[in-house]
Amino acid sequence: MALQAIADEIYRHQTTAEELEKITLRYDGLTVEDAYAIQQLTIQKYTTAGDKLIGWKMGLTSKAKQQSVGVDEAIYGHLLKSMELRNPEVSLQGLIHPRVEPEIAFVFKHKLEGTDITPRDVWLATECVMPAVEVIDSRYKNFSFTLVDVIADNASSAKFYVADQAFSPYQFQLDQVGVVMKRNGEVSQTGAGAAVLGHPVRSIIEQVHMLSRTGKAIEPGMVVLTGGITEAIYIYDGDRISIEFEGMGEINLSIH
Ligand code: OOG
Numbered sequence: 001m002a003l004q005a006i007a008d009e010i011y012r013h014q015t016t017a018e019e020l021e022k023i024t025l026r027y028d029g030l031t032v033e034d035a036y037a038i039q040q041l042t043i044q045k046y047t048t049a050g051d052k053l054i055g056w057k058m059g060l061t062s063k064a065k066q067q068s069v070g071v072d073e074a075i076y077g078h079l080l081k082s083m084e085l086r087n088p089e090v091s092l093q094g095l096i097h098p099r100v101e102p103e104i105a106f107v108f109k110h111k112l113e114g115t116d117i118t119p120r121d122v123w124l125a126t127e128c129v130m131p132a133v134e135v136i137d138s139r140y141k142n143f144s145f146t147l148v149d150v151i152a153d154n155a156s157s158a159k160f161y162v163a164d165q166a167f168s169p170y171q172f173q174l175d176q177v178g179v180v181m182k183r184n185g186e187v188s189q190t191g192a193g194a195a196v197l198g199h200p201v202r203s204i205i206e207q208v209h210m211l212s213r214t215g216k217a218i219e220p221g222m223v224v225l226t227g228g229i230t231e232a233i234y235i236y237d238g239d240r241i242s243i244e245f246e247g248m249g250e251i252n253l254s255i256h
């Protein structure tokens, strides 16, 4: 199958911010493995052009998100240096129909690999945890895709922002952290860390399992986004999005 040709096409749509028809409408029989291979090939195009892999993201780790997109398993994507926002400001330029979602980020000091890790292994390897927000922007028309489509499109990754304040992994019960997301002062979404596979640490374990299928790992220094705690909301020019993470502070994003 022409995986490289599909990767070239997706890369072009990612970098020009033009909508794409679902690839599964045109290519029959693509497997989840093929989709991850396409994802990998598109990432190689970025890194060849000078970008850098800085971490991973889990997606569709909550029932609410799985139901809203009609996919019933977790997925992962690559995080590149160019995706990380330095300031809590999102420019709509270069994005198609972006949405934002609250997440918990982990930063690692030790490598995590294999199929047999436990929460204890995760805590031992974790340097800190931080509130974060992910900007997702599916390249597919109407944000509509199958499992294979969304994996090939790097799990809709676009941008992310990690809060200034980091916390010890032992300071909070991450499943109990409540989140309130407001758009222009009005509550839009609420949730708690438990929405992420019961506890965000489970998302890290799942991430490591999935990476191990292709011999990859969480490397020291990497950041991992554990998955949206609530449904993602669309953002528009002039919006002010505030996300309060109970006890961990607030992220205030301006959109322009
Ligand atoms: C897929 C990406 C999902 C998350 O945190 O669940 C994701 C999508 O909804 O477009 O990033």
Ligand code: MG
Pocket: 057, 058, 059, 101, 103, 134, 136, 225, 227, 228
């Ligand atoms: Mg996400």
